[in-house]
Each structure stands twice: as structure tokens, then as C-alpha cells.
Amino acid sequence: MADTVFFVTKASGKQEAFDLGKLQHSLKRAGAPPSAMPEIEEAVQKMLYPGISTREIYRKAFSLLRKASPHMAARYKLKKAIMELGPSGFPFEKYVGKLLDFEGYDTQVGKIVQGHCVPHEIDVIALKDEQHFMIECKYHSEQNRKCDVKIPLYIHARFLDVEKMWQQRPGHDHKFHQGWIVTNTRFTDAAIQYGNCAGLRLISWNYPRKESLKKRIDRSGLHPLTCLTTLTKKEKQQLLDQGLVLCRELHRDLNQLRSVGVSEARLKKVEQEVRLLCEPESPIL
Structure with a gap:
């Protein structure tokens, strides 16, 4: 062998x-x-x-x-769990917002913003110091789906329209503005080449190497509730429908589990997995 x-x-x-x-x-x-x-x-x-x-x-x-070890299995299935933040993709947008909140950004999810020419629905708006970001989230439920060059081309055009309006705001003329694209799968080489050339920030599951989606999740310890092995698919979807996306949100309030029909007999088992998954862990290199 x-x-x-x-x-x-x-x-x-x-x-x-x-x-x-x-x-x-x-x-x-x-x-x-x-x-x-x-x-x-x-x-x-x-x-x-x-x-x-x-x-x-x-x-x-x-x-x-x-x-x-159920909670270790929950960590092992992280990539698949991110793909279960669907089917609409809105839970993925909320999840990205939570990651950026953890990193010190002030975020808004799902906002309508007036551009210079037309209004735009922006997945995540993030502010930090003198930086202002327009973030578009591209969610896929299948691993083999990639974001090709048409995605950054389209997002760049939208960003330029929004940026032109932002720059007209009082105090914004000196701020740094940038468009981001975050996907749970991958970008094609052409998409990365165009994004870098146009000044967009691209983040995929494994790109860029030190600031990828995977690395950001590892650093934050913010596991999506879809990681949990002790909940059914239906229960997870009900929690997502209630606007929850993080295991930590369940850790803070077990009544959320009761609200989707988790019995008292199962509650202890789920609570144990949630608690172990939310405990601080050694840094992953």
C-alpha cells in the first residue's frame, strides 16, 4: 500500500x-x-x-x-459548513459582516446606497478609521463554482459609481475607499489579475494566503452554526431563518435552540458541542 x-x-x-x-x-x-x-x-x-x-x-x-470527537468534527467540516449558509446567500453576507466586526470594522449588511448614477444594494459596508469599504459577497453552494473575471468587472463598475457619490460627502474627500469581493469558493486567475490591477480587494476560501477567508475564520474562532453535528439540517435552516449565523450566538442563549424544537433531552448534547466549539483554541499555523 x-x-x-x-x-x-x-x-x-x-x-x-x-x-x-x-x-x-x-x-x-x-x-x-x-x-x-x-x-x-x-x-x-x-x-x-x-x-x-x-x-x-x-x-x-x-x-x-x-x-x-463531535466538536472536532465540526471544525473539520468548516468549508462544507460555509457552503451550507444558503440557499439565498444572505446568511453568508451576515457571516462576513460578523467576521469584519470581530476585526474591528463597523459594518452594515444589506444596505441600499445611492450611487452617482443609480442606487445599489450593497452586501456589506465596512468602516474602519479613515477607510470606507463596499463589499460584495459571492456565495456558492458547490465547491467547483468559481468567480470568473466578469464578477470583478461588474463589481468594479458598481464601486466606481458608489465611490463618486461617497467622495461628495463632507469629510470623505480624504478617506480611502475600496471595493471588496468575498467568495466562499475561488477566483479564476483572470479574475485575480483584473481585481489586483483595478485596486479591488479579493478574498476567497484560500486567497490571499495569509488573509484568506479560511485564515480569518481560524483567527477569529467564529464558527458558523452550520458546523454543528448535533443539529439536523432543518433545525440549522430554522436558526438561519431567524437571523442567526454563529455558534457563539447559540452559546449566549440556549433558548434559541428550544425555539426550533430541540428537546430538553438533546439540549445538553448540543450545548456541549457548542461550548467546546466556542472555547478558545491554540492558534493554527
């Missing part, structure tokens, strides 16, 4: 050699108990076959990790 190289199929359809190091890194990143890792690694390696999908590998690792 050690000498056999298996090629796995990614969500994009591309194939690459199975890398045990990537699996180990993702398990460590989730905080998997060291005692559970050898069993998970061995089980995954035994199930490998040519062309196996990364989704199938993920499901196996997640299932085993969930048995060993």
Missing part, C-alpha cells in the same frame, strides 16, 4: 496524487485527538482506489472523527 500511488478526483474534476500529509494537516487543523489520527489515516488509506473523489475521502474521515 505504501508504494502504491492513487490519484484522487477533486471537486473541479482534476486529478492529483493522494497526499497523506494534506489529510493529516486538515485533521490537525480541526484539533483531532492524536490518539484518533492513526485509525482515521489507516481507514482512509485502506479505502483508496484509482479516481476516488475527495468528497468520499472527506466523508470517511468526517464520520470517524465524529465518533471520536
Whole structure:
């Protein structure tokens, strides 16, 4: 087995050699108990076959990790949990707003802003010191969806219209204005090239390397409630419909769980996962 190289199929359809190091890194990143890792690694390696999908590998690792430690499994499924902030995409906008709040920005979500030519509905407006940002969130429920160059082209045009109006406000002539695009998947190379050239700030799941969406979530510890393994899909959607997006919001008020029908018998189990998930953890490198 050690000498056999298996090629796995990614969500994009591309194939690459199975890398045990990537699996180990993702398990460590989730905080998997060291005692559970050898069993998970061995089980995954035994199930490998040519062309196996990364989704199938993920499901196996997640299932085993969930048995060993539910709240660690919740951390492991972070990327999938972000994709469950749908179907409208508005919960993703709220989630991005919460991340920026944590980073010290003053934010507004879902505001209508008058541009120089026409009004625009802006996903997130963020202020910090002498900086003013217009942020558009591009949510996808499938990993293989990418933001191509048409997205920054369109957002840049909208930003220029809004910026022209902002600059006419008293005290705004000296402020720094910028348009951002935040997506939970990826940008094409052309989209990144245009965005950088036009002065837009692009943030995707893994770009830029030190300020990606994934890195920001790791630093903040703000896990979406869709991470939780002890809630049903229906219960999560009901909580999202109530305007909640963070595990921390449930940690502060367990009555939110009761309001969606979580029984007292299950409440303790859910509360334990929420509490462990919200506890401060060691920095992830």
C-alpha cells in the first residue's frame, strides 16, 4: 500500500496524487485527538482506489472523527459548513459582516446606497478609521463554482459609481475607499489579475494566503452554526431563518435552540458541542 500511488478526483474534476500529509494537516487543523489520527489515516488509506473523489475521502474521515470527537468534527467540516449558509446567500453576507466586526470594522449588511448614477444594494459596508469599504459577497453552494473575471468587472463598475457619490460627502474627500469581493469558493486567475490591477480587494476560501477567508475564520474562532453535528439540517435552516449565523450566538442563549424544537433531552448534547466549539483554541499555523 505504501508504494502504491492513487490519484484522487477533486471537486473541479482534476486529478492529483493522494497526499497523506494534506489529510493529516486538515485533521490537525480541526484539533483531532492524536490518539484518533492513526485509525482515521489507516481507514482512509485502506479505502483508496484509482479516481476516488475527495468528497468520499472527506466523508470517511468526517464520520470517524465524529465518533471520536463531535466538536472536532465540526471544525473539520468548516468549508462544507460555509457552503451550507444558503440557499439565498444572505446568511453568508451576515457571516462576513460578523467576521469584519470581530476585526474591528463597523459594518452594515444589506444596505441600499445611492450611487452617482443609480442606487445599489450593497452586501456589506465596512468602516474602519479613515477607510470606507463596499463589499460584495459571492456565495456558492458547490465547491467547483468559481468567480470568473466578469464578477470583478461588474463589481468594479458598481464601486466606481458608489465611490463618486461617497467622495461628495463632507469629510470623505480624504478617506480611502475600496471595493471588496468575498467568495466562499475561488477566483479564476483572470479574475485575480483584473481585481489586483483595478485596486479591488479579493478574498476567497484560500486567497490571499495569509488573509484568506479560511485564515480569518481560524483567527477569529467564529464558527458558523452550520458546523454543528448535533443539529439536523432543518433545525440549522430554522436558526438561519431567524437571523442567526454563529455558534457563539447559540452559546449566549440556549433558548434559541428550544425555539426550533430541540428537546430538553438533546439540549445538553448540543450545548456541549457548542461550548467546546466556542472555547478558545491554540492558534493554527
